[in-house]
Amino acid sequence: MAGNKNLNAAMKAKNDEFYTQLTDIEKELRHYTQHFRDKVVFCNCDDPYESNFFKYFAMNFNRLGLKKLIATCYNGSPVQGNELLLQFDIDDPSEPKKIAHKIEITEVSDMNGDGAIDLADVRYLLQNDKNVISILKGNGDFRSPECVELLKQADIVVTNPPFSKFREYVAQLVKYEKKFLIIGNMNAIKYKEIFPFIIENKLWLGYSFPKMFKIPDRAEGKNVKIVDGIRLQQFGNIAWYTNLDIQKRHEDLILYKQYTPEEFPKYDNYDAINVNKVAEIPFDYEGVMGVPITFLDKYNPEQFEILGITENNIILQPYWVPNCKKYDRPYINGERKYSRILIRKKR
Ligand SMILES: C[S@@+](CC[C@H](N)C(=O)[O-])C[C@H]1O[C@@H](n2cnc3c(N)ncnc32)[C@H](O)[C@@H]1O
Numbered sequence: 001m002a003g004n005k006n007l008n009a010a011m012k013a014k015n016d017e018f019y020t021q022l023t024d025i026e027k028e029l030r031h032y033t034q035h036f037r038d039k040v041v042f043c044n045c046d047d048p049y050e051s052n053f054f055k056y057f058a059m060n061f062n063r064l065g066l067k068k069l070i071a072t073c074y075n076g077s078p079v080q081g082n083e084l085l086l087q088f089d090i091d092d093p094s095e096p097k098k099i100a101h102k103i104e105i106t107e108v109s110d111m112n113g114d115g116a117i118d119l120a121d122v123r124y125l126l127q128n129d130k131n132v133i134s135i136l137k138g139n140g141d142f143r144s145p146e147c148v149e150l151l152k153q154a155d156i157v158v159t160n161p162p163f164s165k166f167r168e169y170v171a172q173l174v175k176y177e178k179k180f181l182i183i184g185n186m187n188a189i190k191y192k193e194i195f196p197f198i199i200e201n202k203l204w205l206g207y208s209f210p211k212m213f214k215i216p217d218r219a220e221g222k223n224v225k226i227v228d229g230i231r232l233q234q235f236g237n238i239a240w241y242t243n244l245d246i247q248k249r250h251e252d253l254i255l256y257k258q259y260t261p262e263e264f265p266k267y268d269n270y271d272a273i274n275v276n277k278v279a280e281i282p283f284d285y286e287g288v289m290g291v292p293i294t295f296l297d298k299y300n301p302e303q304f305e306i307l308g309i310t311e312n313n314i315i316l317q318p319y320w321v322p323n324c325k326k327y328d329r330p331y332i333n334g335e336r337k338y339s340r341i342l343i344r345k346k347r
Contacts, residue, residue: 016162024210042154100140206240255283290340
């Protein structure tokens, strides 16, 4: 049994090993430039020797006007210590895969004066003795006391964290009231630990949906391609999650469709009408509407309020039809429908 447990942990850890491409980071980050001036940025799931998040912020340190950039590298072991083992068994989840360390950047010299550094390389950055690298006492886990101390110093956390720990990862950011911009699976929207943050306007979707991620050299899987010698895997449902204010959250969805009871039938079990396409939300319906989850990409909290999701019974009780059978998914005339977000127009 212990063997199975170890194998499961190893599988989960492997599923966390995919790396964000610089182009995807640049594509999203260009919408947030104004948030970074004089800020401490923390990339807390990032080996600075490999991470493109670290590289992006090092390259743009002066242009963004950062005060400090911190990155911490997890050693891959669930065990707290940071023993420097030279030989390890790659399938044993208790063995460190790396040396847990942190890097702190406070000055980036700009050789040619164009506002960006020419080489976002750790060795280059460390030529400046204002920048320091040091070995961590623990394993570099984002929940470890020394990483939490660094989190407290940070203003904005930006990274792609391990998907297997996404719930805990977000809960920690919310607990310490940090600003963040992170990558996550769209399925996380339906988690009972995540959706309440969406309702409370503590978390929303960013702009882009990264698709191709770099994976380790030996990794196999569906949808793997090798582009310019780099092993990339395609993922279908990845999004940016943030609590930084962005322009698109203030843009109204233009509504053109008129409500008719035939086109927008009521559910059997929810006191709400069904809307199949976000673009077809009726402009003249004042009650509760069930809309596809992709609505979140268009959500402006001044235009709509989110009331719940027809999944995991999250904040739904008031919207049940009296005496109906309480299924999670909505039904129409006995037919099971897709999961929906329940919304209401504000104005
Ligand atoms: C999806 S990968 C992304 C890596 C990097 N942030 C990027 O975007 O290229 C998640 C990373 O988190 C690391 N990780 C896993 N568990 C962790 C933990 N408890 N604390 C910190 N990092 C962890 C993994 O080793 C992995 O490198």
